[in-house]
Amino acid sequence: MYWGSMSEFWAMGGYGLYVWTSYIVTALCLVWEVLALWRRRAAAAAENRGLL
Amino acid sequence: MLQAVALSCMRGERRLFVDVNVTVEPGTLLTVVGENGSGKTSFLRILTSLLSPEAGAVLWQGQDIRQLKEQYYAQLTYIGHLNGVKDDLTPVENLMASAGLTGDHHSNPLVQDALESVGLKRMVHRLPTKVLSQGQRRRVALARLWLSTHPLWLLDEPFTSLDTASTALVTERLQSHLRGGGLAVVVTHQEVALPSDVIQRLRLNG
C-alpha cells in the first residue's frame, strides 16, 4: 500500500479536487449510461408486449 | 428485354409488394396500375436502379442492372414524377441541357421540333419555364421522348395534367417507339389507348 493515511489518500497531494472530479464524473457517466439503457430496454420490451 | 425477377420492395418499415415477376419484350408496353401507395412509383424506381429492391433483381438483356450500371443507363430514358425541368431556364435551354448530359448533341431546330411535336407553340420556347402552366411544363419534360433514341422508356404518370390532345400525341409517340422495337414501362391510372396485343398489365395491390 502506497498511502500512509486515509486523509492523505483523499488529498491526493493537493490535487484531490482534480483527481476526484475526474473519477467521479467518469463513474457517474458509466452508471448513468447503464441506467439509461436499462430503462430504454424496459420501455422497448413493454411496447413490444403491448403489440403482441 | 427487361425482366423483373422475384422483386420485393420495402419502404421504411412497410412492405409494398412481394415476389413480382414480369418480363417486357421488345415492342411491348407494360402498364403498372394500382391504388395510391401500392408501390407503383417504387416499382418503377427499382427498374431504374434508383431504388434497390429488398429482394430479387432486375435484368436487362439477361444481365443484372446493378452490374451494368452506366451501360444500362445508356439504354434508358426515365421521366419521373418530377419533371426534371429547371424553372429558370427556357424549354429550349432545358432540353439542350439535358441532351448535353446524355451526350446527344441536338441542334436548336431539332429541339424546337420536339417541343412542337408535343404541342408547345414556338412563342413559349423562349419563355422561362416557371411562367408556363403545369401541363405545359409536363410537356417540356415529355418532349425528351421525341429526342430519345434509347430503347427503354420508363415513365411515371406521363399523362398527369395533360389535356386530351397532348395525351393523344404522347400515346402516338409511344406507339411509334414500340413499333421501332422499343420497350416501355408506364405507371398510370388511366388506360393507354394502344392495341391490347402490345400491352401487358401489372396490378399492384398494396
Added chain:
Amino acid sequence: MGINWLKYSAPQAFYPLAGKLIPWFSIVAALAIAVGLYIGLLVAPTDFQQGESYRIIFVHVPAAWMSMFLYVVMALWAGFGMGLNARLSFMMAQAIAPTGAMFTFLALLTGAMWGKPTWGAWWVWDARLTSELILLFQYAGVMLLRTSIDDLRRADRASGVFALVGVVNVPIIYFSVKWWNTLHQGASVSMTGGSKMAATMLTAMLLMTFGFWMYSMAVILSRSRCVILEREQLLSWNKSASTPEPVEVR
C-alpha cells in the same frame, strides 16, 4: 413468399446471443476496472514530475483510446453495412455512437482536469486535444444526421458515409495541428511529460483500458438489443397494418 429470411435471421439470431454474452462482459469489465483502480489509486507510486495529479491518466488515457477505437469500429460496421447490405451492421454502428461520444466527452473533461494543474490551463490547442474535440463533433454529427432522417435505411447509410469520411479526417487533423504548432511557436506540449512510466502505472492503465473495453462491449451489445427491439416493433406494427397480396399480371 419470397422474403429473404437470411437477412432477418441475422438480428434474430444475434439478439439471444448478445443476451448471453452481456453478463460475462459485465463481470470481466467490473473485475478489470476494480483491479485497475486498486493498482492505480492505491499501489502505484507518485510521479516525480507531476505529483499525484498524474493519477487522472488512469481514466483519461483509456477513455481517449476507447473514443478513437470505437469511432473506427463504428465506421467499420457502417462500411460493412453498406458493402454487404446488412441491417445488423448498421444497428451495431448505431449502438456504438453514444458510448463513443461519452468516452470522447470523458477524455476531454479529464484532459482539462489534468491540464489545469499540469499546464496551468484547462485547455491547450495541442494536436491530441483538438482532434479529440473534433471527434466529439463528428460523433454528434453522426448521431444528429441519423435522428434527423426519418427513413431508417437512408439514416443508416447517410450517417455511415459521414462516419467513414470522418475516419479520414481525424488523423489529418491530428497531424495538421501538430505541424501547425511546430510551424508557429514551437510551444509543443507533450502529454506524457517525458517521464518514463513505471511498470505498476502501465499495468493499471492497461487494466483500466481493458475494463473500459469490456464495459463498452456489454453496453453496446445491450444497446443493439434495444435497437433491434425498437426496429422490429415498427416492422411488426406495419406487418399487421398491411399484408401485401400477390400480384397479378395479365
Added chain:
Amino acid sequence: MTRPGMWDALCGVVRRDLLLAMRRRSDAAMPVFFLVIVASLFPLGVGPEPAVLRTIGPGVLWVAALLACLLSLGRVFTADYLDGVLEQMVLIAQPLPVLVVGKVFAHWVIAGVPVVLLSPLLGMQFGLDGEAVAVLALSLLLGTPTLSMIGTIGAALVLGVRGSGLLVALLVLPLYVPVLIFGAGAVASSLAGVGAEANLSLLGACLVLSLFFAPWATAAALRIALE
C-alpha cells in the same frame, strides 16, 4: 478511362449551373456580400489597432471565407433534388462522380472565385503587407476548391432532411478544420517571415486528397438521398 461523352457531360453540368447562377445573380452574390460584411465587422468589434488587426487578419478572413462557402452549400443540390434534375443526372451513361466534379467546379466558380478575387482588398483592410496579401489570395485559391469538395459531401448527405441548413454546418465544419489551419497558417507564417511554402504545399495536398475521395463520397450520398 475516359468514356466518350464524359467530358461533354461534365461541361454540360458546369454550363447549366453557371447559366442558372446568371439567371439568379443576386442569390449567387449573397455569400460574397456576407464575407465582406463579416470581415468588416471584426475591426469594429476588436478595435482599429493595426498590430492586432494584422495578427487576427489571416484567421478572420479565412473563417469568413469558410462561412461564406458554407452559406452557399444549400444551393448545390437542393433545387436539383426538388425539381427532379438530380434523378436525371444519376441516370446518365456517365459515372456519377464525374458529374459531381462538375457540380463542385460550378460551385467553386460561383462561391469560391469571387472570394479569391476579393481577398486582396479585404487583406488590405486588415493591414496585411504585399507579400501576405499575395499569400492570402494564393492560399484561398488552393483552399476554396477543397472547401467546395468537402462541402458538397455534406450538402448531399442532408438533402431533403429537416433542419438541413444547420445540420450541414455541423457536419462540414469539423471537416474544414485542416484547410482552415493550413490556409490561415500560410498567411500567418508569411507575416512571421517563416515562409508560406510548407503550408501552401499542405493545402495542395488537401486539395488532391479531396479530389480523390470527395466525389465518390458525394456520389454515394446522392444515391442514398434519392432512394
